[in-house]
Amino acid sequence: MKRKFLALCAATAALMVGATAAQSATTLETVKARGKLICGVSLSTPGFAAADDKGRMQGFDADICRSIAAAVFGDPDKVDFVLTNINTRFQALQSGEIDVLSRQTTATFSREASLGIDFGPTVFYDGQGLLVPKSLGVASAKELTDAAICTLPGTTTSQNLTDFFRTVGGKFELVVFESPDENRAAFYSGRCEAISSDRSDLASIRAVANNPDDYVLLPETISKEPLAPAVRQNDSNWRDIVSWSVYMLMAAEEKGITQANVDEMVKSEDPEIQRMLGGADELGKMLGLDNKWGYNIVKGVGNYAEVFDRNLGEKTKLGMTRGPNTQWNAGGLLYAPPVR
Amino acid sequence: MLFLNDARFRAVFYQFLAISLVLLAAWAMYATASANLAKQDIATGFDFLSRQAGIAISESSIAYGPTDTVARAILVGLINTIKVSFLAALFGTIIGVLVGIGRMSTNPLLSRLMLAYVELLRNVPLLLYLFLWYFLIILVFPPVRQAIQLFPGFFLSNSGLAMPAVEWQSGFGLTFAALAFGVVAALVVRGVSQRRRIVSGKANAGWIFALALLVLPVLAVWASGAVSLSWSAPEAGRFRLTGGLQIRPEFVALLVGLMLNLSASVAEIVRAGIQAVSKGQWEAAQALGLPRSRTLRLVVLPQALRVIIPPLTNTYLTVFKNSSLAIAIGYPDLVMVSNTIMNQTGQAMETIAIFMGIYLGLSVAISLFMNWYNARVALKAR
Numbered sequence: 169m170k171r172k173f174l175a176l177c178a179a180t181a182a183l184m185v186g187a188t189a190a191q192s193a194t195t196l197e198t199v200k201a202r203g204k205l206i207c208g209v210s211l212s213t214p215g216f217a218a219a220d221d222k223g224r225m226q227g228f229d230a231d232i233c234r235s236i237a238a239a240v241f242g243d244p245d246k247v248d249f250v251l252t253n254i255n256t257r258f259q260a261l262q263s264g265e266i267d268v269l270s271r272q273t274t275a276t277f278s279r280e281a282s283l284g285i286d287f288g289p290t291v292f293y294d295g296q297g298l299l300v301p302k303s304l305g306v307a308s309a310k311e312l313t314d315a316a317i318c319t320l321p322g323t324t325t326s327q328n329l330t331d332f333f334r335t336v337g338g339k340f341e342l343v344v345f346e347s348p349d350e351n352r353a354a355f356y357s358g359r360c361e362a363i364s365s366d367r368s369d370l371a372s373i374r375a376v377a378n379n380p381d382d383y384v385l386l387p388e389t390i391s392k393e394p395l396a397p398a399v400r401q402n403d404s405n406w407r408d409i410v411s412w413s414v415y416m417l418m419a420a421e422e423k424g425i426t427q428a429n430v431d432e433m434v435k436s437e438d439p440e441i442q443r444m445l446g447g448a449d450e451l452g453k454m455l456g457l458d459n460k461w462g463y464n465i466v467k468g469v470g471n472y473a474e475v476f477d478r479n480l481g482e483k484t485k486l487g488m489t490r491g492p493n494t495q496w497n498a499g500g501l502l503y504a505p506p507v508r
Numbered sequence: 509m510l511f512l513n514d515a516r517f518r519a520v521f522y523q524f525l526a527i528s529l530v531l532l533a534a535w536a537m538y539a540t541a542s543a544n545l546a547k548q549d550i551a552t553g554f555d556f557l558s559r560q561a562g563i564a565i566s567e568s569s570i571a572y573g574p575t576d577t578v579a580r581a582i583l584v585g586l587i588n589t590i591k592v593s594f595l596a597a598l599f600g601t602i603i604g605v606l607v608g609i610g611r612m613s614t615n616p617l618l619s620r621l622m623l624a625y626v627e628l629l630r631n632v633p634l635l636l637y638l639f640l641w642y643f644l645i646i647l648v649f650p651p652v653r654q655a656i657q658l659f660p661g662f663f664l665s666n667s668g669l670a671m672p673a674v675e676w677q678s679g680f681g682l683t684f685a686a687l688a689f690g691v692v693a694a695l696v697v698r699g700v701s702q703r704r705r706i707v708s709g710k711a712n713a714g715w716i717f718a719l720a721l722l723v724l725p726v727l728a729v730w731a732s733g734a735v736s737l738s739w740s741a742p743e744a745g746r747f748r749l750t751g752g753l754q755i756r757p758e759f760v761a762l763l764v765g766l767m768l769n770l771s772a773s774v775a776e777i778v779r780a781g782i783q784a785v786s787k788g789q790w791e792a793a794q795a796l797g798l799p800r801s802r803t804l805r806l807v808v809l810p811q812a813l814r815v816i817i818p819p820l821t822n823t824y825l826t827v828f829k830n831s832s833l834a835i836a837i838g839y840p841d842l843v844m845v846s847n848t849i850m851n852q853t854g855q856a857m858e859t860i861a862i863f864m865g866i867y868l869g870l871s872v873a874i875s876l877f878m879n880w881y882n883a884r885v886a887l888k889a890r
Contacts, residue, residue, distance in 0.1 A: 254851070255847055255850065255851055258854060259856060262548055262550065278852075278853075278854070279854065282550065282551040282853070282854050282855075283550060283854040284545075284548035284549040284550040304747075311746070312747070314745045314746065314747055314748060314750055315746075315747040315748065316566075316667060316747075316748060321835070321844060321847055321848050321851070324852075326563050326564065326848065327562050327563055327852065329564070330562055330563055330564045330574040331562070333564075334574065340564065341566050341748075342563075342564040342565070342566050343566055343758070343838050344566075344838050344840065344844065344848070345837075345838045346835045346836055346838075346844075347836070350639075350642075350836070350837065350838070353643070353646075354646060354838070357646045357647055357651075357666060358646075358650075358651030358652070358666060359646045359651075359666050359667060359757065361747045361748070400548070401548065401549050402549070
């Protein structure tokens with residue numbers, strides 16, 4: 169009787185300790201075995217990730233997920249989107265609930281160093297700004313001392329504002345809301361003089377206002393916000409796949425390859441285009457992917473310019489200009505390493 | 509095995525076994541969590557508490573700035589939680605007792621009205637009420653630049669109520685100590701005089717002494733000139749009112765939501781408590797010629813209290829824990845501050861452990877206090 173108890177105790181202990189030895193499969197193996205990529209995106213942010221009237225996830229971040237799926241499976245639609253909360257997004261990635269986090273997330277030192285995650289290349293160069301009603305008559309963020317400012321919680325946003333007003337030497341009242349809807353409603357109703365977020369997000373907030381022309385974006389960009397996809401740390405192969413799926417979008421734009429002309433471009437004489445689209449060398453194999461991975465990305469989602477214009481560009485409700493998000497040879501910051 | 513049949517041995521053995529299993533499970537969970545965190549290269553430990561918080565908090569009862577430590581930011585959140593829960597419990601209880609008594613009124617209009625009040629409040633989730641109160645405040649009242657002036661110096665807007673306030677330049681601690689001393693001394697004197705009255709059967713002047721003890725120390729501190737006050741009235745700044753006392757809409761919405769929700773529960777508890785007192789008590793009091801109001805106050809309520817206290821404890825614990833819904837409407841309570849810190853440091857396990865520990869500790873403290881009070885008012889075997 170007593171021995172049985174002891175054995176039971178030992179077994180329980182062994183089981184619990186055994187559980188610490190985690191699964192050693194790489195992310196790519198897991199994703200391939202599952203037959204689908206699981207991608208963490210924002211909750212309802214038009215332009216970045218929001219379901220359309222047919223229930224299909226649309227947006228810039230969603231298209232980044234699709235390009236990874238296209239690289240892995242040759243099919244951009246083999247993605248399950250998981251809506252991640254701003255407070256639990258990193259935990260969702262750490263715990264393996266999602267394979268990649270593509271969610272307007274700023275790459276910072278402390279996140280990369282202490283959260284057990286790695287960031288891929290910057291997909292969107294953003295910066296934090298402030299949106300105010302035109303009637304306020306404010307021309308600069310520096311004039312906003314003693315004003316109330318609405319933001320979302322737990323982001324770098326509140327810290328940037330605090331830092332900004334410390335440098336300007338003024339105080340402000342920070343009003344923090346858990347949900348984007350309340351945050352917007354409080355701003356529209358005049359509870360706060362200004363609302364602060366990444367400029368891309370402010371464009372989205374302005375676009376859904378009753379009368380977008382009543383609001384004006386202040387000129388200051390008070391922080392650098394390089395938005396990048398994130399993966400779990402210590403899986404180089406998976407990080408490479410995510411990084412190069414993003415670089416492929418940029419390189420395709422640089423080389424003038426589009427969704428429409430990609431079938432023509434396969435026959436191109438340009439050796440780099442041949443390597444990108446799988447006509448020469450075996451670059452895909454090096455990542456453990458199909459050799460046509462580059463072709464599949466462009467065929468499935470298009471190049472960077474097409475993804476940008478479709479979701480954020482001047483013809484959309486958000487009406488954003490490319491700004492710093494143009495190719496390096498046009499004075500922008502997009503610079504994909506050579507594909508060779 | 510024979511010794512297992514020994515009842516005394518068994519009693520000890522099984523308890524020992526149960527405790528070791530619990531400890532083993534706790535250790536295994538801790539070991540698994542820390543091993544997994546280490547494997548995923550996630551920082552652990554509580555060092556982050558002494559780092560600079562770097563965030564602004566809109567409402568703080570103690571001096572706080574973004575250069576203060578993370579630990580102090582959490583303390584600010586905790587004080588905000590306690591402040592709103594305490595006020596909600598206080599006002600909610602007062603309203604609840606009145607509603608509970610009104611519910612048993614012989615006037616049908618009053619009793620039905622109170623019934624509707626209770627049912628409306630306790631049958632809709634608190635979170636929805638919080639949204640309702642908050643949006644009512646921010647949508648009904650004008651923006652702060654068009655604030656309504658109620659009286660000179662009192663401004664009402666969707667940024668809350670701004671009013672003139674007295675600010676302590678010095679002498680706050682001394683005055684508080686004098687007041688605390690006065691209250692204790694007055695209570696002691698009152699107790700003594702009451703006992704004498706019961707023994708001698710004659711009225712005495714104890715209450716005059718009690719009152720004097722309550723007021724004199726404060727007046728003495730005041731007269732000594734140790735206290736200096738200054739007057740601060742809200743003034744129109746460029747965007748909003750500065751100075752004075754500002755009561756923010758987030759605080760008001762949360763307080764009103766918690767308070768009304770609590771009052772509905774208290775009303776039902778009070779009604780049940782009063783109805784648990786047997787009818788004979790009412791009739792006996794009536795036979796002695798006591799009017800209805802004094803019957804209620806002197807005969808029924810003291811007996812009802814014994815039934816009321818245990819469920820009331822539960823209600824207080826609920827209001828304290830429900831205050832964490834503050835996060836929905838932007839009131840910087842313990843959970844909201846902790847969430848922000850969690851996101852900046854990435855140390856979710858530690859931060860959650862801290863705020864769970866705080867909630868647990870304070871809830872147990874509330875229970876202990878209420879149990880002590882319950883034991884005091886409970887029926888003593890005579």
